[in-house]
Amino acid sequence: RAKSEGRGTYRFFEAKMGVEVRERRRLEHDMRHAVARGEMHLVYQPQCDVDSGTVVGFEVLLRWTHPQRGMVSPADFIPIAEESGAILQIGEWVLREACRQAATWANPLSVAVNVSAVQILAPHFVQVVHEVLFQTGLKPERLEIEITETALIRDPGRAQAALRQLKALGLRIAMDDFGTGYSSLSNLRAYPFDKIKIDASFIRDVDANEQAAAIVRSVLGLGRGLGLPILAEGVETEGELRFLADESCHAAQGYLMGRPAAIETFGAHTHPAEGAPATAAA
Ligand code: C2E
Ligand code: MG
Ligand code: MG
Numbered sequence: 001r002a003k004s005e006g007r008g009t010y011r012f013f014e015a016k017m018g019v020e021v022r023e024r025r026r027l028e029h030d031m032r033h034a035v036a037r038g039e040m041h042l043v044y045q046p047q048c049d050v051d052s053g054t055v056v057g058f059e060v061l062l063r064w065t066h067p068q069r070g071m072v073s074p075a076d077f078i079p080i081a082e083e084s085g086a087i088l089q090i091g092e093w094v095l096r097e098a099c100r101q102a103a104t105w106a107n108p109l110s111v112a113v114n115v116s117a118v119q120i121l122a123p124h125f126v127q128v129v130h131e132v133l134f135q136t137g138l139k140p141e142r143l144e145i146e147i148t149e150t151a152l153i154r155d156p157g158r159a160q161a162a163l164r165q166l167k168a169l170g171l172r173i174a175m176d177d178f179g180t181g182y183s184s185l186s187n188l189r190a191y192p193f194d195k196i197k198i199d200a201s202f203i204r205d206v207d208a209n210e211q212a213a214a215i216v217r218s219v220l221g222l223g224r225g226l227g228l229p230i231l232a233e234g235v236e237t238e239g240e241l242r243f244l245a246d247e248s249c250h251a252a253q254g255y256l257m258g259r260p261a262a263i264e265t266f267g268a269h270t271h272p273a274e275g276a277p278a279t280a281a282a
């Protein structure tokens, strides 16, 4: 226990922790019913070919509207869902919903789904993906799974096996948030990635910041050497996009090309009636 002189501070700290723990338990509890109560929904963000501006696919992002708190950010609730295990149920719902939706699109664009470590390492995950593809009829080559490298650290052997089995189903695997993890380079060798997504933090002001530019150029060089396409995340300005085009980056995603939104927003790409080839909104 705290010594007498530090007691006040200790008590305050303890009380504050208590609030945070209760807060967390509350969210954890509410999350268990969120899917069943229809509080979760998906938004879609376009991924574009840098040269042509064409939309080539969509990343699926989860949204939770809490009945009292309103919108809770996935950055806040995903870590809690991972710890409680609720991510297994929620993640399966995301996957099924995204594949079901994508299977209705006239253009065979790809759909990228974020998958957490807990899911990858769960014993039946590959089976679940297989079932979802079968049930929804989505062609496996249209599904991309995004994972962060931190996902791989906990059990590298098992993660490796799971990724290989997933690839055997015919889908693609992207390394998300590249550059922010512990050992990006060795992970590129150890795991069968099909794409690298450069984290948004390196794209910020890449056209004006020499350090960011040097890092992005080297990642693009790495991609060329490994034969892996590179997607830049978080592209917000014309200047950033121009830099990426000049440096032969393959794909880009960010507020400049489109914010995450309800799928209906992108009717021209995802609906048969509109017909015309997909092009990015300027
Ligand atoms: P992420 O997979 O790296 O997704 C990109 C995040 O950047 C998204 O935040 C997106 O809305 C945001 N973003 C996109 N373009 C821009 C831009 O130009 N500027 C800025 N400032 N931000 C941009 P979001 O939707 O809040 O998601 C945060 C993270 O939560 C995701 O990062 C992902 O790690 C996780 N996440 C979201 N949905 C799911 C899900 O269904 N399952 C799992 N396991 N994780 C998810
Ligand atoms: Mg992602
Ligand atoms: Mg990312």
Ligand code: MG
Residues within 6 Å of the ligand: 176, 177
């Ligand atoms: Mg992220």
